[in-house]
Amino acid sequence: MIKIAFTVWGDRISPVFDCADTLLIVEITNKQVKNRHLESFNSAKPLFLIEKLIEQEVSLLICGAISEMPADLIENSSLKLIPFISGNVDKIIDRFRTGLSLGKTFLMPGCGCNQRGCTGKGHPVLSNKKGNPKNKGNPKNKGNPNRKGIKKQRKP
Amino acid sequence: MTNITNDLPSSTTEIILESISDGVFTVDKDWTIMSFNRAAEEITGVSRNEAIGRHCWEVFRSNKCEQDCALRRTMTAGTSSTSSSTYIINSKKKRIPISISTSLLKNKKGDVLGGVETFRDLSLVEELRKELDKRFQIGNMMSRSSLMEKIFKILPRVAESDSTVLILGETGTGKEILAHAIHDLSSRKNKPFIAINCGALPDTLLESELFGYKAGAFTHAMKDKPGDFALAEGGTILLDEIGDTSPAFQTKLLRVLEEKEYKPLGAVKPVQANVRILAATNRNLPEMVANETFRQDLFYRINIVQLELPPLxxxxxxxxxxxxxxxxxxxxxxxxxxxxxxxxxxxxxxxxxxxxxxxxxxxxxxxxxxxxxxxxxxxxxxxxxxxAQPVQTTDWHTLNGARASSEAQTIADALKQNDYNRAATARDLGVHKSTLFRKIKSLGINLPEYDGRRGKKESQ
Missing domain, CATH: 1.10.8.60 (Helicase, Ruva Protein; domain 3)
Structure with a gap:
């Protein structure tokens, strides 16, 4: 069983967590959506949200763009956060229900791994797992000029 | 006359859009982004290739997208909107403050094709606003003034030492609060701080208050009474209104400062004093020294460090x-x-x-x-x-007002330092003389009739 919370705006993921006010909480058991309900929440008080979700045994929060402060609070809790997601919420639920990863399709533009500052050490959105160590050996990283720089500095 | 517009290439609008620093994007009626300029790429951190074809809220990510979209209002009402402030969240989770203007996008026939949103990055303005909001604060004193900043900067150093400090300033400028701040910053902070108004008491009473007395020193002196020096042992004492004390008392005070000891009334032996002395006055002590109403040796003894609080x-x-x-x-x-x-x-x-x-x-x-x-x-x-007072027009709340105040203060300080020699002041400030004159005039800085240059010549 997995319980996932989505910040929603109609049938879509809310574009900005910081001003979202509706949560959709979905319970998936044996590839079936067993329960889903909407709840209102105050995004200005992320700690209350964290408590509320943990109380309801939610383990994953999926939202749109989110600023540093609430993101840090959520990431430091037992909740897993998948931010910068957009698109139809039912399609995303379907992905989770069938055990598929979200892929780049649902990622907001400008948030892909080719962005400056991205370490390439496995994007949680792409893998559905927090800090997937398998992705550390991502062949894409081999072309990273920074990595080449590090190699050059190594002693012979 | 040649019609310039006819000579312009069809891509002129595109060139202009690419060269401006404001972000611009257009959407169709389904909120899909159709165009996205260079500045929009820079501000949002989203490349044009990624933005075009996506819904605007996925790219723009403003806190107003959901509830109060300016573009939606424009599309519904058919009227443009200008400069509403909001923020967007970039892919690095940073909030970027922006201002937004929106208008309808129409073709040559006047049919509505969609909307245009123009946005300006206000990060720098916000940073400046925050900078402006910064206040210098030490203890219960707070200020944004450059004059106070100078005091606040040296205060920790002054507090560290055990030297006597002379605090000057008009009445009500906060001399006692400054003295308290010095005490709180010093190693004596856990010991008492005592302030006494020397001007409020006659000599004999002041002496017994400060130094205390022994039983039998005078009628009704039934038992020993510790003075403020004894009560402030290990701490700090502020002698406020020191300029109002009599020459006789000044002599006794000088002894305390020089010998670090005092004699309570009726006592035979002097008592050692481990007290830091701070003195404050609103009087012009050098002038009093010249008039021989204040002891010169005491003035030199208390004037080791001088802090002058500016009037409000x-x-x-x-x-x-x-x-x-x-x-x-x-x-x-x-x-x-x-x-x-x-x-x-x-x-x-x-x-x-x-x-x-x-x-x-x-x-x-x-x-x-x-x-x-x-x-x-x-x-x-x-x-x-x-x-009934005439009202000044400067608004200190605004960025311009605060800047004008700061500029006026800096120029006034520099002029004073250079004995009002305009050329030297301009050199010091790194501006041209004419710029300095323009600033002096526009900021309404009052100048004395002489300038340093002329004064020098006259004296030579």
């Missing part, structure tokens, strides 16, 4: 902050919920000269609290004589 009229930029602070304090003390002061009333306060300085400001606000029947202190709540 020289730090007008602090008035809004001080008013806010006093209102907060009075709300807590009186259990009221006054939210603030009307801008017009504040302007009157800023224009007033405050001969009684901060103490007078405090009294005015306290009086306004009694008169105020609303949540905001109004012009009518201020004393009537204050309302």
């Amino acid at each position: 009229c020289k730090r007008r930029e602090d008035i809004p902050m001080l008013v806010e602070h006093i209102i907060d304090r009075l709300n807590k003390l009186q259990g009221k919920a006054i939210r603030g002061i009307d801008p017009e009333a504040l302007k009157v306060l800023i224009s007033y000269d405050f001969p009684g300085n901060i103490r007078e400001l405090q009294n005015i606000i306290e009086r306004s609290f009694i008169m105020c029947s609303d949540k905001i202190i109004q012009l009518s709540d201020l004393p009537a004589d204050l309302n």
